Every structure is written in C-alpha cells, then in structure tokens.
Amino acid sequence: GENVEQHPSTLSVQEGDSAVIKCTYSDSASNYFPWYKQELGKRPQLIIDIRSNVGEKKDQRIAVTLNKTAKHFSLHITETQPEDSAVYFCASQPYPGNKLTFGTGTQLKVEL
Amino acid sequence: NAGVTQTPKFRVLKTGQSMTLLCAQDMNHEYMYWYRQDPGMGLRLIHYSVGEGTTAKGEVPDGYNVSRLKKQNFLLGLESAAPSQTSVYFCASEAGELFFGEGSRLTVL
Numbered sequence: 001g002e003n004v005e006q007h008p009s010t011l012s013v014q015e016g017d018s019a020v021i022k023c024t025y026s027d028s029a030s031n032y033f034p035w036y037k038q039e040l041g042k043r044p045q046l047i048i049d050i051r052s053n054v055g056e057k058k059d060q061r062i063a064v065t066l067n068k069t070a071k072h073f074s075l076h077i078t079e080t081q082p083e084d085s086a087v088y089f090c091a092s093q094p095y096p097g098n099k100l101t102f103g104t105g106t107q108l109k110v111e112l
Numbered sequence: 113n114a115g116v117t118q119t120p121k122f123r124v125l126k127t128g129q130s131m132t133l134l135c136a137q138d139m140n141h142e143y144m145y146w147y148r149q150d151p152g153m154g155l156r157l158i159h160y161s162v163g164e165g166t167t168a169k170g171e172v173p174d175g176y177n178v179s180r181l182k183k184q185n186f187l188l189g190l191e192s193a194a195p196s197q198t199s200v201y202f203c204a205s206e207a208g209e210l211f212f213g214e215g216s217r218l219t220v221l
Contacts, residue, residue, distance in 0.1 A: 001171075009152070034209060043202065043212040044155070089154060099145065099170065100210065104154040 002027040006090050006103025013080050014111055021106045023090035024072040030092040033066060033073045034100070038087045047088075048075070080110045114138055118203050118213035125193045125220045133188040133216050135203030143206040144186040145170075146178065148199040149215075155202065161186055193220045 003026040013019050025033075031052035036044040050057045050064045050073065057064050061080075066073040077084055090103040116137045125131055135144065142163045147155040157170030161180040175197060177189045186205075190197060198220045204210040 006154075036210075043214050044210075045212070046209045049209065099157055099160055101157075102155040104152060 002030060002092055002094070002101040004090060004092050004101050004103045006106060008106060009104065010107045010109070012109045012111060015080060015082060017080055019075075019077045019080055019084070019108055019110075021075045021088055021090070021108070022072060023074070023092075023103050024070075025092040025101075026071065027092065027094060028071065029094040031095065032093040033064070034091050034093075035064060035075050036089045036091065036102075038089065038105075040086070044089060077108075080108075082110050082112065084108060085110045116203055116205055116211050116213040118201075118216050120216060121214065122217050123219070125190075125218065127194060127220060129193050129220075130189070130191050131193065131218075132190075133201055133203070133218075135186045135188070135213055137184055137186075137205040137211070139205060139207065139211065140183070141205035141207050141211075142183070144180065145204045145206070145210070146176070146186065146188045147202045147204065148172065149202060150199050158188065158201075190218075193218075195220045 006023045034049035037047045038044040048064050050066050061078045063076040087105045089105050091100040093100045119134045145160040146158040156172045159178040161167050164183040167178045179187045201216045203213040
C-alpha cells in the first residue's frame with residue numbers, strides 16, 4: 001500500500017519567516033496530494049491541494065510544489081503569522097474515491 | 113447544513129466495555145471514513161465505506177466494527193474496549209476533499 005513520509009515532525013520559525021514541510025510518497029499511481037491544517041483541539045481542514053498534472057499551486061501565502069519523478073511534494077508558507085501555528089498533514093491518493101494516506105504530521109510553531 | 117456530526121464527543125470506558133460512535137453527514141456523500149489520531153502517528157484509517165451497505169477495512173481495523181445501514185450514517189463500534197484504543201476518533205465524508213467531524217475523545221481505563 002501507499003506510504004507517506006513527512007518531515008520535519010516539528011518546525012519552529014520566527015514570525016515573518018518562511019516555513020517548508022516536505023513529504024514523499026511511494027505509490028507512483030498517486031495523483032492527488034492535499035494538505036490539511038489542524039489547529040489545537042480542532043478538526044483537520046483542507047488548506048490546499050494539487051493534482052499530478054500541475055507542478056505548483058499557490059493560494060495567497062501558501063504554495064504546494066510537486067515533483068512526480070522524485071515522488072515528493074512540499075508545502076511552503078511565506079510571511080508566517082502566529083495563526084499559522086498548527087499541525088499540518090500531507091496526504092496522497094491514487095484517484096478520487098480511493099482512500100487517502102496521511103503523513104504523520106508537522107507541528108509548526110510561529111514565534112513572535 | 114451541519115456538515116459532519118460525531119457523537120459522543122467525549123467518553124470514558126472501562127476495559128472490556130462496548131460502545132458505538134455515531135457519525136452523521138447531511139451532504140449526501142457516498143464515501144465515509146473513520147480515522148484515529150494518536151500523538152506522532154498522524155491520522156490512521158480504521159474502516160471506510162464507499163456507499164450505503166458497504167464497508168471495508170483500513171490500515172488499523174482490528175478491534176473495531178462498522179456499519180453503514182443508511183447513507184448519512186456511519187457507525188464505529190468497539191465490542192470490547194482496550195486501553196490501546198484510547199485515542200481521538202475522527203469521522204469524515206468525502207466529495208473531492210475530506211470533511212471531518214469535530215472528533216470524539218475516547219479514554220479506556
């Protein structure tokens with residue numbers, strides 16, 4: 001089955017700096033890669049996703065890049081703010097309707 | 113439109129007791145999932161359903177059973193709870209993206 005590895009497990013940055021979280025996947029058939037954000041005590045929520053026919057996608061301060069050859073994808077957050085502090089999960093899916101496989105999460109802390 | 117609703121939100125059980133977690137969604141989604149979340153281990157899939165009357169095993173199904181008798185409901189059962197099942201349980205339904213419930217925190221003593 002699919003295996004998703006996520007690094008780092010914790011990340012601390014100063015407010016205004018950039019943060020990068022990286023994931024690798026094993027199943028070459030995977031073609032959908034979402035990122036979920038989970039604030040303390042809350043449910044995970046989708047923040048951005050990318051499909052295999054696109055190499056990069058941006059949404060304001062958040063961007064995701066995908067390298068299908070190397071089977072890895074990354075989340076980039078620029079100009080970090082305290083409200084970005086949360087756990088971030090990457091995931092991969094072979095095709096719509098097939099189950100997602102999640103990474104183990106990255107605890108991001110943005111310090112003032 | 114409530115989205116995905118889980119009940120109960122908190123529960124404490126003794127080892128060997130049984131209980132059922134209920135997940136209800138009002139978005140008419142076919143796909144529904146049960147995950148457990150443990151520190152450092154992310155979200156692990158317990159069971160899932162691709163439609164009314166169907167269920168399938170996920171990554172960590174042992175000790176759990178599920179039923180999907182109605183499209184809007186997905187039940188997760190623990191027949192004989194064990195301390196290893198202490199966790200936060202999330203239900204989700206899917207329509208392109210996953211919509212999660214608020215979570216159910218279960219403690220087994």
